[in-house]
Amino acid sequence: AAVAEAEAAVEEAQLSLSAQILVLWGNVLFERSQVRHHREDKNWQTDCDAAVAKFNGAGCSKLDITRALMNHTSAVWKEEAKAEEAAKYKGK
Numbered sequence: 001a002a003v004a005e006a007e008a009a010v011e012e013a014q015l016s017l018s019a020q021i022l023v024l025w026g027n028v029l030f031e032r033s034q035v036r037h038h039r040e041d042k043n044w045q046t047d048c049d050a051a052v053a054k055f056n057g058a059g060c061s062k063l064d065i066t067r068a069l070m071n072h073t074s075a076v077w078k079e080e081a082k083a084e085e086a087a088k089y090k091g092k
Helices: 002-038 044-058 062-070 080-087
Strands: none
Touching: 002 044, 044 062, 044 080, 062 080
16 A cells, blocks of 8 residues: 555656646747747747647646737737637647
């Protein structure tokens, strides 16, 4: 029983670490999308879409993702309904 508990703890720690990595990766992509938008790079949304996928993969709350999108410098998702739709996992 103790071995099974230890294995479960290791697996949970690995999942937690994976989620943290996905959040960090998503943050980098999100920030890069804002910089690219500011520089008028037409491909900025690719980074933002990838960031949303990372946040979803990490299990971030839809509310947190929605709020982040609403604060994006592009102002594409200023309206909550648009941000909520964009926060959904697209499964790409």
